[in-house]
Amino acid sequence: xxxxxxxxxxxxxxxxxxxxxxxxxxxxxxxxxxxxxxxxxxxxxxxxxxxxxxxxxxxxxxxxxxxxxxxxxxxxxxxxxxxxxxxxxxxxxxxxxxxxxxxxxxxxxxxxxxxxxxxxxxxxxxxxxxxxxxxxxxxxxxxxxxxxxxxxxxxxxxxxxxxxxxxxxxxxxxxxxxxxxxxxxxxxxxxxxxxxxxxxxxxxxxxxxxxxxxxxxxxxxxxxxxxxxxxxxxxxxxxxxxxxxxxxxxxxxxxxxxxxxxxxxxxxxxxxxxxxxxxxxxxxxxxxxxxxxxxxxxxxxxxxxxxxxxxxxxxxxxxxxxxxxxxxxxxxxxxxxxxxxxx
Amino acid sequence: xxxxxxxxxxxxxxxxxxxxxxxxxxxxxxxxxxxxxxxxxxxxxxxxxxxxxxxxxxxxxxxxxxxxxxxxxxxxxxxxxxxxxxxxxxxxxxxxxxxxxxxxxxxxxxxxxxxxxxxxxxxxxxxxxxxxxxxxxxxxxxxxxxxxxxxxxxxxxxxxxxxxxxxxxxxxxxxxxxxxxxxxxxxxxxxxxxxxxxxxxxxxxxxxxxxxxxx
Ligand SMILES: [Zn+2]
Numbered sequence: 204x205x206x207x208x209x210x211x212x213x214x215x216x217x218x219x220x221x222x223x224x225x226x227x228x229x230x231x232x233x234x235x236x237x238x239x240x241x242x243x244x245x246x247x248x249x250x251x252x253x254x255x256x257x258x259x260x261x262x263x264x265x266x267x268x269x270x271x272x273x274x275x276x277x278x279x280x281x282x283x284x285x286x287x288x289x290x291x292x293x294x295x296x297x298x299x300x301x302x303x304x305x306x307x308x309x310x311x312x313x314x315x316x317x318x319x320x321x322x323x324x325x326x327x328x329x330x331x332x333x334x335x336x337x338x339x340x341x342x343x344x345x346x347x348x349x350x351x352x353x354x355x356x357x358x359x360x361x362x363x364x365x366x367x368x369x370x371x372x373x374x375x376x377x378x379x380x381x382x383x384x385x386x387x388x389x390x391x392x393x394x395x396x397x398x399x400x401x402x403x404x405x406x407x408x409x410x411x412x413x414x415x416x417x418x419x420x421x422x423x424x425x426x427x428x429x430x431x432x433x434x435x436x437x438x439x440x441x442x443x444x445x446x447x448x449x450x451x452x453x454x455x456x457x458x459x460x461x462x463x464x465x466x467x468x469x470x471x472x473x474x475x476x477x478x479x480x481x482x483x484x485x486x487x488x489x490x491x492x493x494x495x496x497x498x499x500x501x502x503x504x505x506x507x508x509x510x511x512x513x514x515x516x517x518x519x520x521x522x523x524x525x526x527x528x529x530x531x532x533x534x535x536x537x538x539x540x541x542x543x544x545x546x
Numbered sequence: 547x548x549x550x551x552x553x554x555x556x557x558x559x560x561x562x563x564x565x566x567x568x569x570x571x572x573x574x575x576x577x578x579x580x581x582x583x584x585x586x587x588x589x590x591x592x593x594x595x596x597x598x599x600x601x602x603x604x605x606x607x608x609x610x611x612x613x614x615x616x617x618x619x620x621x622x623x624x625x626x627x628x629x630x631x632x633x634x635x636x637x638x639x640x641x642x643x644x645x646x647x648x649x650x651x652x653x654x655x656x657x658x659x660x661x662x663x664x665x666x667x668x669x670x671x672x673x674x675x676x677x678x679x680x681x682x683x684x685x686x687x688x689x690x691x692x693x694x695x696x697x698x699x700x701x702x703x704x705x706x707x708x709x710x711x712x713x714x715x716x717x718x719x720x721x722x723x724x725x726x727x728x729x730x731x732x733x734x735x736x737x738x739x740x741x742x743x744x745x746x747x748x749x750x751x752x753x754x755x756x757x758x759x760x761x
Pocket of ligand 1: 316320341343478493
């Protein structure tokens with residue numbers, strides 16, 4: 204018997220993502236992003252994102268089906284992000300997925316966005332061992348999870364107490380006059396910088412928890428830049444970018460490795476848009492190697508929000524015989540990570 | 547012919563099936579903020595009630611508002627996906643026209659307005675002739691800026707009684723929407739686009755310079 208073919212739909216933020224996955228094999232991953240429409244506002248505007256999802260939905264599904272050379276009728280199940288995310292944006296994807304389920308008569312899974320970020324690694328690196336520790340970092344979330352069973356049991360270990368890591372990148376980019384989204388621009392600017400040149404604070408660095416805090420770091424960078432400007436001195440953009448990025452990567456990787464040690468788990472998975480950051484990837488690789496941990500980070504295109512991750516989790520759920528969601532499940536902007544499938 | 551009609555532009559979620567001569571099944575519930583939970587279930591139920599399957603559908607029609615955006619999009623995306631997946635004609639019809647079609651007998655020869663709640667102390671509205679033709683609109687305005695002296699249908703007049711003499715109905719009904727769409731189809735008209743009538747731009751302000759953090 205061939206493995207299940209799953210259509211995945213993701214609309215939790217500003218990417219309309221549609222993926223097609225058969226078992227652990229990625230067949231298509233189409234993304235329509237509204238990021239350019241948000242750039243001049245310095246952050247994602249929920250209503251702009253929701254309107255863009257509505258316009259992009261059917262064309263993106265059509266493109267994904269064509270790219271995978273499959274017909275809608277070939278799909279065995281449909282999966283969609285039920286939450287967490289922007290309420291209005293989630294609703295477009297959830298309603299679309301329900302309509303595809305009605306039109307095809309196929310089972311529908313409303314799934315947790317964070318669990319999908321973990322599941323997507325299977326498309327690149329094969330089956331995940333159990334348990335793993337997952338570090339998920341993006342503009343909307345920053346959390347450390349213990350994952351004994353991707354389809355049934357996820358234990359939150361810690362999360363940000365203020366800004367998400369990606370949010371800190373966006374805000375620091377603004378201070379430095381770099382465009383939104385800040386992550387790629389700071390990463391690029393940092394290449395020429397000295398990451399040891401400025402000792403920015405590392406919030407909650409040694410507090411023994413798995414929680415994060417990036418608000419103080421963001422303010423410290425702004426204060427440092429303002430002090431230079433007040434003194435009439437030039438702002439060394441590359442050094443500030445590199446030192447800020449180092450502070451974020453240092454805290455994230457230190458806490459992730461500590462979580463592995465504390466739980467006795469020897470596999471770490473990193474996902475989310477910030478996992479595309481080159482310094483985070485390099486430092487995580489060094490520290491996992493030093494600690495004897497196996498590190499798995501999907502390629503950047505799979506780290507950012509996409510439909511393939513939702514399809515990947517859907518395929519896992521179908522493969523394990525998990526019951527589908529009922530047609531009345533809600534888009535839930537604060538769906539807890541402990542709930543992998545929306546009831 | 548089997549036409550599925552739905553409207554989510556108001557707090558009502560309403561779904562109906564029309565077989566080319568009459569409405570054969572209809573469901574409606576006032577479920578503000580639960581459109582996404584209720585709509586697909588209602589579609590499934592009207593099909594069952596009519597003893598029909600998804601493959602029997604030959605057309606989809608949807609109310610395109612104006613209405614509060616989040617609920618409105620639930621209906622429009624559902625209609626677009628069904629139209630695309632089943633490869634059937636998809637018609638968008640102004641939700642105020644759906645209310646107006648039901649008003650005509652009660653208007654007793656008078657022009658009338660239809661007004662629905664646009665939140666933020668405003669209403670979505672349009673003006674109709676006595677036989678239900680839209681003469682102006684749709685617009686979004688403050689209640690005080692609407693024409694006076696005409697009877698008014700829709701939830702807007704219940705929220706803002708100063709608008710005029712109230713007429714039923716309060717919300718659009720998918721059965722009525724189905725009749726309008728069936729009329730368009732049998733008249734050989736091309737599909738009205740399933741494009742939401744937002745009438746307002748998204749709220750978003752371009753940021754100024756970052757706020758200083760140094761005291
Ligand atoms: Zn994400």
